Amino acid sequence: GAVVSQHPSRVICKSGTSVKIECRSLDFQATTMFWYRQFPKKSLMLMATSNEGSKATYEQGVEKDKFLINHASLTLSTLTVTSAHPEDSSFYICSARDMGDSPLHFGNGTRLTVT
Amino acid sequence: AQTVTQSQPEMSVQEAETVTLSCTYDTSENNYYLFWYKQPPSRQMILVIRQEAYKQQNATENRFSVNFQKAAKSFSLKISDSQLGDTAMYFCAFMNPTGANSKLTFGKGITLSVRP
Numbered sequence: 001g002a003v004v005s006q007h008p009s010r011v012i013c014k015s016g017t018s019v020k021i022e023c024r025s026l027d028f029q030a031t032t033m034f035w036y037r038q039f040p041k042k043s044l045m046l047m048a049t050s051n052e053g054s055k056a057t058y059e060q061g062v063e064k065d066k067f068l069i070n071h072a073s074l075t076l077s078t079l080t081v082t083s084a085h086p087e088d089s090s091f092y093i094c095s096a097r098d099m100g101d102s103p104l105h106f107g108n109g110t111r112l113t114v115t
Numbered sequence: 116a117q118t119v120t121q122s123q124p125e126m127s128v129q130e131a132e133t134v135t136l137s138c139t140y141d142t143s144e145n146n147y148y149l150f151w152y153k154q155p156p157s158r159q160m161i162l163v164i165r166q167e168a169y170k171q172q173n174a175t176e177n178r179f180s181v182n183f184q185k186a187a188k189s190f191s192l193k194i195s196d197s198q199l200g201d202t203a204m205y206f207c208a209f210m211n212p213t214g215a216n217s218k219l220t221f222g223k224g225i226t227l228s229v230r231p
Contacts, residue, residue, distance in 0.1 A: 034219075095219075
């Protein structure tokens, strides 16, 4: 089945630094990938939709200058948390779709801790 | 906009018993997809079952089945012969299939605990 790889699984960074999270579709091409944020025991909140070769579409309330998304190829999307603050600490999950109406496949998530 | 409601925050079931998780949704669309995802403590999102709205027959996957009531906009998940490995958060999700950018809208989730 379709596999989505997300890296790193855990990262700790200091306030003010930037962190990059990678999301790769390993055995299929994904023209669209999605980035979610999840707080403990809460639901997944969609942050943005990442489209290969074009600008990402951000959900209302998500700062696009803080959460930079790049989808440079059909198998890779990256999320960069810039000038991280402790309140950015969270679990970030990416997902990708193989074909237009197929279910989303999720990465294993990244636990970000900002100290 | 579509909304997905899971009103039960948590449930508990005895191993080998059957449990039903509730989900309702609101949409003006006629064609759409509904999903149940499982998120165990590892936090990996796992697709449990999928239902196309145009199909009247309820989807089943081994011990998992749904009761899809389109008119009532209800989509409950039944887990038969519950196993300890079923302990997880379960999310009901809606998708309007308008193409590759179709987004999933998730409910708040329910924490299911299976007791030995």
